[in-house]
Amino acid sequence: MQTRTIGIIMTIIGIIMLLYNSFNYVTTEKVVDIGPIQINKEVNHPLEWSPIVGIVLAVVGIVLIIRRNK
Template sequence: MQTRTIGIIITVVGIIMLLYNSFNYVTTEKVVDLGPIQINKEVNHPLEWSPIVGVVLAVVGVVLIVTNEKKNA
């Protein structure tokens, strides 16, 4: 893969991480299982990260793009 392509991908991921700094996913856990009777509960699992991570990724991506442009010039 070219450095420019990797830089663009990292920049886009960084911007997305800035816009969305957390998300949840839900799993179902079985609480009670008594023959035909089942009781389940949904459990939220939040994933959070600092916006600083998004800024760092965006800056690294831009640096990769710029350094690739300087090499090709």
């Protein structure tokens, strides 16, 4: 049962990685802090990966599901 569960999870993650190749997260950095005056800057941090990684995860997940059924 554990191998099949891992295979299902890997397949789902692989499909999601194929659909979404990247995402951004935003952090806030303090630029100026002079007494009551504060100036903040929002910085985007993109995270990207190759679609090949998603394909490999999906295929390995499917292989684990099929192999478990045999």
